[in-house]
């Protein structure tokens with residue numbers, strides 16, 4: 001069975017002398033790694049094995065006076081992480097800027113639970129760790145035999161703080177009996193989830209009666225704001241680019257090429273925030289034992305979608321939506337937690353009416369589908385329900401439950417859910433005016449909905465129809481049918 005890897009960075013409490021010793025080690029390690037790289041780049045154009053390289057360069061590396069274990073790790077690092085990757089991708093000659101030395105079992109060991117003994121340039125030191133929850137979590141798994149701590153750690157420095165990065169190999173949990181069948185659909189700003197509760201249903205299938213049993217299915221909308229996040233950061237970058245552009249001899253040099261721009265861009269937290277939200281979605285989806293269902297996205301899901309969208313800005317945002325990242329993360333977590341994930345084909349999922357099975361039209365734009373039998377359904381609601389229908393055949397023992405549940409749905413429920421999705425998609429907090437959140441010049445029509453009075457629709461066209469749906473269903477109903485989970489505190493307004 002495949003194992004799962006998890007890394008944990010734990011800060012080391014170093015005094016001045018030990019820190020100086022570490023810095024010396026880091027410098028020598030970097031020089032050694034660079035020397036090895038230069039040697040290999042001169043001579044080879046194909047992948048090289050560590051043993052071959054070590055044999056050839058060990059004399060060269062010895063001159064730096066590194067402890068023997070680190071000499072070998074520097075060569076391994078140069079060969080395996082840098083040189084072989086360069087051979088595969090090509091490009092400019094690799095240079096080593098920053099290194100994170102590997103320390104194998106000869107160079108370090110645990111000293112009790114909260115300290116390590118580590119060999120640096122001038123000798124061994126006992127160094128206290130600054131342990132945290134995540135570290136204890138994996139140490140506990142090691143103690144109880146569900147994980148293994150890898151013998152090699154990595155040392156990594158940011159400014160004056162040095163971290164020890166521990167790696168753990170987890171044994172995936174056994175498959176558990178599912179409590180629910182859950183289909184999810186990742187969109188620009190939301191993840192829509194349809195959940196069939198198995199505990200409430202399994203025993204009732206036999207005496208199922210359409211009039212008496214309320215279908216045990218609920219719809220949840222997770223708000224992620226991936227699209228809005230990308231849009232805001234994009235606006236900030238564009239504003240800086242404009243501010244920093246200069247004119248030399250009548251030629252305009254774009255601000256993006258300046259040092260100042262790169263400096264500022266480096267401080268933006270876009271990637272971290274996106275990763276955070278991806279992790280939270282994955283956690284929410286996998287925290288109960290369930291059968292998870294979603295669309296098979298193919299290799300590059302965004303490219304297909306982009307081809308259909310002509311608006312340049314929208315295209316950028318679609319590209320920024322980390323659909324594949326969410327799926328990969330869910331897959332990984334599901335494996336760790338013993339949750340089953342089933343992929344279904346994405347064919348026509350959002351175009352067929354989930355009740356009547358006929359093709360819908362989209363007269364009011366891409367989001368709202370109109371069924372020829374005279375009712376409206378949101379595209380995301382449609383696709384999650386159709387995923388469930390598709391998976392019914394694959395789930396032998398639960399297929400019947402899924403089919404019966406879906407058959408018991410009525411138009412009224414669909415409209416209620418549609419209203420829920422539309423409401424969650426709207427910006428939760430109107431743009432606040434503060435120097436940090438100023439996105440620069442208005443972005444044209446895309447921004448217009450943000451400054452509308454509360455309670456009017458943000459979608460273009462067909463607003464009356466949408467308002468109608470919202471009013472018919474009533475907001476109290478909406479609140480009671482589904483839990484709205486906000487990951488972000490109005491993510492778009494706080495940067």
Ligand SMILES: [Zn+2]
Nearest residue numbers: 353356371373
């Ligand atoms: Zn219909």
